[in-house]
Each structure stands twice: as C-alpha cells, then as structure tokens.
Amino acid sequence: MHANGFQASGVAEITAAAGVPKGSFYNHFVSKEAFGLEVLDRYFGELEELADATLNNRSRPALERLRAFFDALTASLEAGNWVQGCLMGNLSLEVSPSSEAIRSRLSHLFQGWSFQVATCIAEAQATGEIRNRSNAALLADFAVNAWEGAVLRMKVERNSRALDEVKAVLFSAVLA
C-alpha cells in the first residue's frame, strides 16, 4: 500500500503478501477502508517512535532535536529509495477525496504530528534557540506541510535534493 497506493493494492494482493487465505481478510476487517485505517495507525506509530528518539528526547537542546527529527525522517525516506515517500502524504492525495473515514483520520494524525513539532518549537523559542516569534503552532504546521511538499517533489526527482533544500531553508529562515 505504501509502495503502490491504496487503489492499486487489492485484497487478493494484500492477503497473498501476508500469506493468508483471501477469504480471511473480512474476518479481520469489515472493509478495505478499515484495513487502510489500521495501516495508517501503524504507520503513525512508527513515526511516533522516531519522534520519541529525536524530537521528544529531552536530553538534547530543542533546536537540535528538531534537526535530528527531520534527519531521521530523511533516513527513513532514503530506505524507501526516495520512491515510497510518506504513506500519510500518499493517502492524503489519493484517498482523502473518496473516503471520509480516511480523510478524517489523516486530519487527526497530521494534527498530532504538528502538535509534537509545535511543542519542541515553543521550547526552542523559550530558550532563545529560535528567535522567530511567530506562533509555534503556525510554524509547526508550516514545517510539517513544507516537509510533505518536499517529499512529494522527492518522489518526482527520485533523489534527496528537495529534502536537503527544505531543511536548509527551514533552519536558516523559519526555525531560526
């Protein structure tokens, strides 16, 4: 689903990849949409683990944690050969127009992601590491969305350039 998209991942392919009978799918999920919601929650769980090791690791200065978080995201995207991108971003464009349940879950998960980034930005503003005095929630939304846009461009270019660029500008002009 991450590599091929939601529509292109049929129930037969999903059960074949899992090595279970096709008929068993609906014993576990009432619909492919319900499966998609579960996949999204698992993916966000991995993002939170990554955030806990970097963004929320209070042993380091806040601005350093923000940098470490985006560097860790970069490493995870490199592991996908700059092709898979972000599952949340992929489903946002592909599925949110047609599934209200997935759209609503994505909205909730993006808010959770932005909130964690905002908390760290507010801390860096309080310590003076970030001098930009704009509202931390606004800056966090901006950073998360700009990141998703860079990941989109990365998928088109199949290299890290857009990620390098978004980090360079974020940390020189916005989170500075």
Added chain:
Amino acid sequence: MHANGFQASGVAEITAAAGVPKGSFYNHFVSKEAFGLEVLDRYFGELEELADATLNNRSRPALERLRAFFDALTASLEAGNWVQGCLMGNLSLEVSPSSEAIRSRLSHLFQGWSFQVATCIAEAQATGEIRNRSNAALLADFAVNAWEGAVLRMKVERNSRALDEVKAVLFSAVLA
C-alpha cells in the same frame, strides 16, 4: 482525472465524459499514459496563463507579483472546493512511482514552475523587496514545494487554513 485520480479514471469514463465512442480513444492516444501526459501539459498551460497575469506581469513590483500569484492559485483551489487540489501534486504521488514518462514530465514541469518563481524572487532581491540573500533558485524550489505540501494538507482539512498559513510564513520569514 483531476477529481478522481489517474487509476480511478478509466478509458470508458473518459470517453463517456467527452461524449465520444470508447473505441475512438486509441485513435488519439497510444495509451492512457499518453493521455495523462497531454492532460498534464494542458494543466501546466493553465498554470502558465495564471503566472503570466500575475507573476510575470512586469507592471507591478516583484514581491507584489509573487503574492498575487499565490493568491490566484488559492482562488483556483477554492474553485475546486478545496478538494481537487493540484493535478501536478496529485499525479506526483499517485503515478510517478509507476510511470517513468509521467514522472519525467512532472520533473520537467516543476522545474519550469520553479524557474519562473526564481526569476521573480531574484528580481525582488535585486530591488531590495526581499532581503533574504539565499540563492533564488533554492528559495523558489522551497516555495513551490511548500505550496504543494500546503495543498496536500488542504485536501485533508477541506478548508483554506494550510494555504493561509503557508503564505503567512513564506512572506514573513522566507520571501522577506
């Protein structure tokens, strides 16, 4: 294709929407991919018309043209009820992993878009309207990609908030 995506738009639906016999499709296009390339070129043509009326309208100061350009993009997204989003962004995430021809065309079109924005940024730097001295091409890539990310978030939220936020931060911290 803009509303439903590439995969979800079958040849039968395309020809039905155009009011022509299904069989005639392949008289005009060697494949659905070739049709997708044509759709992208048309879409980019509309983007260029919008850019000519705003970004490239030399009768106004450069920074004002940049603002007018992103405001005009906002109006076109409002016309799509905050749901359709940007066709280039949509196909970037949905199709670029599976179609090399579409991926390569998107790369080319994004470069063209960034180049026009970079030209206007460089002019605003030269006149002192933008004091940020970073490379204009870098700032343009950043702005275009941040915009695409905001459009992605807009599709999830179904309102203009992410677009308002990206413009607020771009023009207060990056193109400032």
